Amino acid sequence: MREPFRIALAGLGNVGGGVAQILLTRGAELSQRAGRKLELVAVCARDRKKRRRADISHIPWISDPLALAATQADLIVEVIGGEGDPALGLIEAALNAKKSVVTANKALLAFQGAKLAELAEQRGVPLRFEAAAAGGIPIVKGLRQSLITYGIDAVHGVLNGTCNYILTQMEASGRSFADVLSEAQARGYAEADPELDIGGGDTAHKLALLAALAFGVPPDMSAIRIEGIRHISRADIAFAKEFNYRIKLLGIARKTPQGLDQRVQPAMVRLGTALADVDTVFNAVVAYAGAAGPFTFEGRGAGEEPTTSAVIADVVDIARGESGPAFGRPATDLKPLPVAPPEAHIARFYLRCDVRDRPGVLADIAGHLAREDVSIESMIQRGRDPGEAVAIVMVTHDCSETALVRALQAITASDKVLGPPCMIPIEG
Amino acid sequence: MREPFRIALAGLGNVGGGVAQILLTRGAELSQRAGRKLELVAVCARDRKKRRRADISHIPWISDPLALAATQADLIVEVIGGEGDPALGLIEAALNAKKSVVTANKALLAFQGAKLAELAEQRGVPLRFEAAAAGGIPIVKGLRQSLITYGIDAVHGVLNGTCNYILTQMEASGRSFADVLSEAQARGYAEADPELDIGGGDTAHKLALLAALAFGVPPDMSAIRIEGIRHISRADIAFAKEFNYRIKLLGIARKTPQGLDQRVQPAMVRLGTALADVDTVFNAVVAYAGAAGPFTFEGRGAGEEPTTSAVIADVVDIARGESGPAFGRPATDLKPLPVAPPEAHIARFYLRCDVRDRPGVLADIAGHLAREDVSIESMIQRGRDPGEAVAIVMVTHDCSETALVRALQAITASDKVLGPPCMIPIEG
Numbered sequence: 001m002r003e004p005f006r007i008a009l010a011g012l013g014n015v016g017g018g019v020a021q022i023l024l025t026r027g028a029e030l031s032q033r034a035g036r037k038l039e040l041v042a043v044c045a046r047d048r049k050k051r052r053r054a055d056i057s058h059i060p061w062i063s064d065p066l067a068l069a070a071t072q073a074d075l076i077v078e079v080i081g082g083e084g085d086p087a088l089g090l091i092e093a094a095l096n097a098k099k100s101v102v103t104a105n106k107a108l109l110a111f112q113g114a115k116l117a118e119l120a121e122q123r124g125v126p127l128r129f130e131a132a133a134a135g136g137i138p139i140v141k142g143l144r145q146s147l148i149t150y151g152i153d154a155v156h157g158v159l160n161g162t163c164n165y166i167l168t169q170m171e172a173s174g175r176s177f178a179d180v181l182s183e184a185q186a187r188g189y190a191e192a193d194p195e196l197d198i199g200g201g202d203t204a205h206k207l208a209l210l211a212a213l214a215f216g217v218p219p220d221m222s223a224i225r226i227e228g229i230r231h232i233s234r235a236d237i238a239f240a241k242e243f244n245y246r247i248k249l250l251g252i253a254r255k256t257p258q259g260l261d262q263r264v265q266p267a268m269v270r271l272g273t274a275l276a277d278v279d280t281v282f283n284a285v286v287a288y289a290g291a292a293g294p295f296t297f298e299g300r301g302a303g304e305e306p307t308t309s310a311v312i313a314d315v316v317d318i319a320r321g322e323s324g325p326a327f328g329r330p331a332t333d334l335k336p337l338p339v340a341p342p343e344a345h346i347a348r349f350y351l352r353c354d355v356r357d358r359p360g361v362l363a364d365i366a367g368h369l370a371r372e373d374v375s376i377e378s379m380i381q382r383g384r385d386p387g388e389a390v391a392i393v394m395v396t397h398d399c400s401e402t403a404l405v406r407a408l409q410a411i412t413a414s415d416k417v418l419g420p421p422c423m424i425p426i427e428g
Numbered sequence: 429m430r431e432p433f434r435i436a437l438a439g440l441g442n443v444g445g446g447v448a449q450i451l452l453t454r455g456a457e458l459s460q461r462a463g464r465k466l467e468l469v470a471v472c473a474r475d476r477k478k479r480r481r482a483d484i485s486h487i488p489w490i491s492d493p494l495a496l497a498a499t500q501a502d503l504i505v506e507v508i509g510g511e512g513d514p515a516l517g518l519i520e521a522a523l524n525a526k527k528s529v530v531t532a533n534k535a536l537l538a539f540q541g542a543k544l545a546e547l548a549e550q551r552g553v554p555l556r557f558e559a560a561a562a563g564g565i566p567i568v569k570g571l572r573q574s575l576i577t578y579g580i581d582a583v584h585g586v587l588n589g590t591c592n593y594i595l596t597q598m599e600a601s602g603r604s605f606a607d608v609l610s611e612a613q614a615r616g617y618a619e620a621d622p623e624l625d626i627g628g629g630d631t632a633h634k635l636a637l638l639a640a641l642a643f644g645v646p647p648d649m650s651a652i653r654i655e656g657i658r659h660i661s662r663a664d665i666a667f668a669k670e671f672n673y674r675i676k677l678l679g680i681a682r683k684t685p686q687g688l689d690q691r692v693q694p695a696m697v698r699l700g701t702a703l704a705d706v707d708t709v710f711n712a713v714v715a716y717a718g719a720a721g722p723f724t725f726e727g728r729g730a731g732e733e734p735t736t737s738a739v740i741a742d743v744v745d746i747a748r749g750e751s752g753p754a755f756g757r758p759a760t761d762l763k764p765l766p767v768a769p770p771e772a773h774i775a776r777f778y779l780r781c782d783v784r785d786r787p788g789v790l791a792d793i794a795g796h797l798a799r800e801d802v803s804i805e806s807m808i809q810r811g812r813d814p815g816e817a818v819a820i821v822m823v824t825h826d827c828s829e830t831a832l833v834r835a836l837q838a839i840t841a842s843d844k845v846l847g848p849p850c851m852i853p854i855e856g
Contacts, residue, residue: 022577022578026577026578026579029576029579030576030577032757032758032761033576033752033756033757035752035753035758130574136575136717136720136721136723137723138566138569138570138573138574138575138723141566141569141573141574142566142570145566145569145741145744145745146558146566146569146737146738146741147564147566147737147741148457148458148461148740148741148744149450149454149458149733149736149737149740149741150450150454150733150737151454151457272700272705274702274724274726277700289564289727289737290733291733292564292727292728292733292734292736292737293564293727293728293733293734294727295564295565295566295725295726295727296702296724296725296726296727297723297724297725297726298702298723298724299717299720299721299722299723299724300720300721305577305578305718305719305720305721306720306721308577308720309574309575309576309577309578309717309720310574312576312577313573313574313575313576313577316573316576317573320751320752321749321750321751321752322749322750323748323749324461324463324748324749325463328461329460329461330460330463333460
């Protein structure tokens with residue numbers, strides 16, 4: 001065996017604690033896999049006095065994360081989190097000191113990934129981030145190293161456990177978004193400030209990384225259209241089922257003739273498919289790998305063990321000697337693609353218009369759609385008492401998103417319609 | 429960029445042709461990923477005159493596969509197939525000449541994998557075989573490098589496209605095994621001699637490799653109990669559905685307190701799960717990765733493009749400098765585990781007994797089961813005319829396979845039963 005491989009760990013929350021625990025308890029088998037002894041040589045966290053599951057009393061404690069870059073470590077594990085310092089400063093300092101870096105930090109990489117990948121390559125050390133997208137699912141390695149032969153046409157993912165939990169619970173219980181969110185917060189499945197999850201930002205961070213791996217672009221949050229799940233109603237969830245669909249918050253990156261289309265949005269997915277069936281805290285990713293066909297990956301997308309699993313896999317790969325660029329291609333070769341305009345988004349759409357049930361209202365709606373060349377594949381309208389509020393629900397044939405938005409603007413302006421219609425694309 | 433990486437290709441069938449085509453048409457992007465130019469420097473196949481899609485007229489042609497080991501190649505791709513020579517001789521010669529090897533040859537590795545892995549490590553060159561199990565699905569890399577942190581408890585896979593196609597068609601059409609097999613042969617989905625597929629041997633080859641990766645054992649065909657799908661009847665497929673299951677040929681490797689349980693057999697899997705829903709030529713694998721939870725992988729399991737995809741991924745990994753042992757741990761550390769005895773197989777079982785509908789027959793069957801402590805969870809018996817043949821179908825509670833086999837032997841001996849009962853375990 002070669003000389004030991006020295007690891008310093010920044011962050012001792014759930015994931016950091018899990019990483020320490022595994023290095024201390026399963027070090028022998030992992031060292032056998034790495035071909036060299038793995039040694040935890042320094043740890044760093046905010047509060048030294050906190051009780052922790054792993055006994056790290058014998059591991060040198062460093063108070064300042066930046067100081068880890070000056071230790072004897074060969075590799076720094078960054079599981080502090082956060083878009084900026086100290087995580088950013090630590091990773092930069094570590095790479096500059098020619099130390100390898102493994103990070104679970106999706107937010108930071110979504111904004112700084114290209115820059116950090118370039119720095120890592122300049123310094124000749126690997127930067128790895130399997131845990132930053134879809135938790136324990138090995139989709140980062142899958143896109144970086146496995147599904148490379150025919151190119152990728154599209155990646156679709158259910159990437160946020162909180163949203164998936166909320167949508168699953170809304171369907172199961174028939175309760176409203178607000179009710180289920182409160183319950184999820186009480187049970188620890190949603191943060192006190194849930195915006196990053198339910199607003200789609202967290203999914204976008206992960207999507208930016210998957211798109212970079214799949215398409216050779218730098219991760220670019222500004223290229224992603226982001227829509228959250230706050231506006232999804234019980235009615236939409238129930239109607240989706242009648243059309244044989246389920247609503248999931250999807251991250252989608254796909255090549256179009258007009259450029260790269262990157263979107264985070266609630267979408268209808270057909271019941272019985274992997275993306276529709278993925279429940280609660282699981283994630284699923286479908287990669288359309290050209291002539292090799294679609295590949296589906298499913299597993300736990302967050303939490304201590306799945307994230308620890310991904311971090312450790314990266315550590316062992318690097319200890320064994322794996323190198324190569326962070327995004328699979330040299331960072332200097334990552335080139336932005338044009339952003340596909342909304343017109344490039346041709347899909348079938350689900351539409352719900354809440355209207356007053358009066359003569360002519362359907363003719364009105366149908367007329368506005370027809371003027372934009374949007375044709376209707378199927379429709380549900382349940383009668384109530386004349387004059388009452390009623391939902392008109394439709395599924396369109398393939399149409400351009402822009403044309404449909406124009407039609408809905410005209411429909412919204414009508415006094416027969418009770419609010420802005422809801423439109424949700426059908427994506428599989 | 430470093431010096432070019434030279435590749436020699438043995439075998440120019442569908443997969444070999446695909447590999448040549450990709451190296452010739454997508455070499456630039458793959459070279460960028462590898463960090464060095466990929467060059468196809470020699471090809472070898474039986475018939476030089478055969479028309480091929482890839483234009484290889486400018487590539488040096490070598491008639492004797494063994495002679496590839498004496499070329500300047502850095503890596504040999506073996507896609508000749510077959511358990512023995514020339515594939516075996518070529519791989520040994522290549523490794524002895526310190527050339528890396530990528531092979532899609534599951535049959536050969538299932539029998540010779542440990543020996544070849546050891547030879548590769550002695551010579552200090554990598555041996556890779558992503559294409560040998562589950563086609564394009566990156567499950568070999570997943571088990572070797574990603575799901576290593578908490579250990580693997582079990583791997584379940586639908587690994588043979590021919591069996592999956594036949595079972596899918598039997599369900600869809602209601603036709604018999606023999607009918608559907610003939611049709612599959614006519615359409616090219618089954619070989620003229622289908623035994624390797626329908627007898628379970630091909631699934632066992634792949635399972636032996638997955639088990640070696642997951643559990644650190646040498647691949648060992650003699651440790652696998654193998655049962656094919658020939659005895660699966662239309663009736664079983666229809667009854668499965670009534671119980672909310674579907675019959676799939678599964679490869680299963682799992683740890684038990686008494687040893688490693690490796691089986692290939694038709695099993696009932698619950699509708700709505702990934703293994704039940706995988707259709708026709710797709711494969712699916714579920715890896716139970718300890719505390720990190722189950723991970724599911726699905727995709728095309730055979731055919732030119734998926735197999736080529738896996739071969740090329742291995743080639744690029746090696747060109748980039750990846751090394752490390754073939755089965756994730758040093759070959760000398762691969763150690764057989766005790767083979768779990770059939771008693772260790774505790775499961776719920778589906779049972780079908782064809783009986784003459786006469787008084788006492790059910791009491792008879794129930795009595796034999798009770799004597800072996802097998803209790804019944806649910807039962808279907810459809811009345812026909814008294815004295816006619818009728819199927820009694822049951823699902824048991826958890827019971828030991830050995831106890832159930834003893835009960836069925838007693839039942840078979842009864843003159844009220846029309847033939848040996850069919851038993852199928854319920855595995856998820």
